[in-house]
Amino acid sequence: MLKKPTSAYVHIPFCTQICYYCDFSKVFIKNQPVDAYLQALIAEFEACQIDQLRTLYIGGGTPTSITAEQLDYLLSHLTKNLDLSKLEEFTIEANPGDLTPDKIAVLEKSAVNRLSLGVQTFNDKHLKRIGRSHNEEQIYSTIDSLKKAGFDNISIDLIYALPGQTMEDVKENVAKALALDIPHLSLYSLILEHHTVFMNKMRRGKLNLPTEDLEAEMFDYIIAELEKNGFEHYEISNFTKPGFESRHNLMYWNNDEYYGLGAGASGYVNGVRYRNRGPIQHYLKAIAEDGHARLSEEVLTMEEMMEEELFLGLRKKSGVSIKRFEDRFNLSFNERYGQIVEDLCQQGLLQVDGDRIRMTKKGLFLGDTVAEKFILE
Numbered sequence: 001m002l003k004k005p006t007s008a009y010v011h012i013p014f015c016t017q018i019c020y021y022c023d024f025s026k027v028f029i030k031n032q033p034v035d036a037y038l039q040a041l042i043a044e045f046e047a048c049q050i051d052q053l054r055t056l057y058i059g060g061g062t063p064t065s066i067t068a069e070q071l072d073y074l075l076s077h078l079t080k081n082l083d084l085s086k087l088e089e090f091t092i093e094a095n096p097g098d099l100t101p102d103k104i105a106v107l108e109k110s111a112v113n114r115l116s117l118g119v120q121t122f123n124d125k126h127l128k129r130i131g132r133s134h135n136e137e138q139i140y141s142t143i144d145s146l147k148k149a150g151f152d153n154i155s156i157d158l159i160y161a162l163p164g165q166t167m168e169d170v171k172e173n174v175a176k177a178l179a180l181d182i183p184h185l186s187l188y189s190l191i192l193e194h195h196t197v198f199m200n201k202m203r204r205g206k207l208n209l210p211t212e213d214l215e216a217e218m219f220d221y222i223i224a225e226l227e228k229n230g231f232e233h234y235e236i237s238n239f240t241k242p243g244f245e246s247r248h249n250l251m252y253w254n255n256d257e258y259y260g261l262g263a264g265a266s267g268y269v270n271g272v273r274y275r276n277r278g279p280i281q282h283y284l285k286a287i288a289e290d291g292h293a294r295l296s297e298e299v300l301t302m303e304e305m306m307e308e309e310l311f312l313g314l315r316k317k318s319g320v321s322i323k324r325f326e327d328r329f330n331l332s333f334n335e336r337y338g339q340i341v342e343d344l345c346q347q348g349l350l351q352v353d354g355d356r357i358r359m360t361k362k363g364l365f366l367g368d369t370v371a372e373k374f375i376l377e
Contacts, residue, residue, distance in 0.1 A: 007056070
């Protein structure tokens with residue numbers, strides 16, 4: 001009997017505004033068939049016969065760009081057949097400017113127990129510059145309203161190394177984030193993606209980005225400041241107060257399987273990684289005709305599974321367990337990766353601690369470049 005995943009990711013591709021750095025699967029919400037999309041999404045969800053989940057995550061796009069009524073439909077239908085006593089964490093992403101009182105009321109009576117807010121920066125000038133539609137004031141009022149509605153598990157995303165951002169700006173952002181008194185923060189450095197406004201600007205030499213040295217300094221400052229204030233740096237970009245780790249994201253980093261639902265969503269079920277069709281009309285048509293919208297499927301080889309186990313696991317502060325790896329893949333970790341580990345330890349990028357291999361602080365800043373060393377040609 002194949003074990004069913006206990007996590008699901010649900011994608012809402014609509015946005016009220018398109019940000020200059022974003023390359024996710026998304027569309028401007030105006031004139032989109034939102035109701036038809038939500039119905040197709042629920043049909044896809046129900047076709048998977050999901051009755052038990054440990055984590056459920058609604059991301060986007062901007063899930064809160066839909067109306068309160070649509071939000072209510074989505075949340076109630078997703079949980080209709082679920083055993084809620086088993087649902088530990090139900091997260092929805094939101095934009096500070098989108099959470100009107102009627103939407104908060106819908107969230108309050110739903111099974112949602114965690115909110116992730118796309119704040120990005122507290123600086124109004126920078127918010128405009130990156131194409132965000134909210135302002136600093138809305139960040140505070142939204143978090144305030146959510147706390148009043150009884151939500152204490154709130155996370156915010158911040159981006160550093162933004163165009164024109166100084167060390168002072170970063171210090172100010174961190175101080176303002178700490179003052180919110182919330183238990184989880186995600187901090188990402190700006191990554192330039194293809195087909196974004198920012199990438200085009202950079203190609204024309206019109207994007208004034210901080211140097212790599214300054215970016216490393218920002219990273220160090222953020223870690224030190226947050227740790228000083230009781231946050232644990234439990235994954236490259238994530239910080240938590242004790243007990244508030246994102247369980248859904250830990251599931252990805254532990255390389256567990258999950259359902260991916262919605263246009264452009266990816267999933268991992270029965271050793272198969274798959275991706276759904278992205279364009280909304282293609283997605284609607286596929287669900288109507290086939291009951292699923294898979295565009296591509298890839299059965300992972302043992303080799304690829306091992307690479308992913310390491311690549312994902314090394315992102316966590318706790319690193320990778322050698323024993324878990326050997327049990328899972330039935331081979332000697334040392335024979336296969338001993339030399340790579342030794343080299344990286346000598347370079348000060350990895351450390352071995354009993355059964356666990358983890359990145360050093362220097363290793364974390366270089367993140368993926370360290371993990372890539374484990375991909376054997």
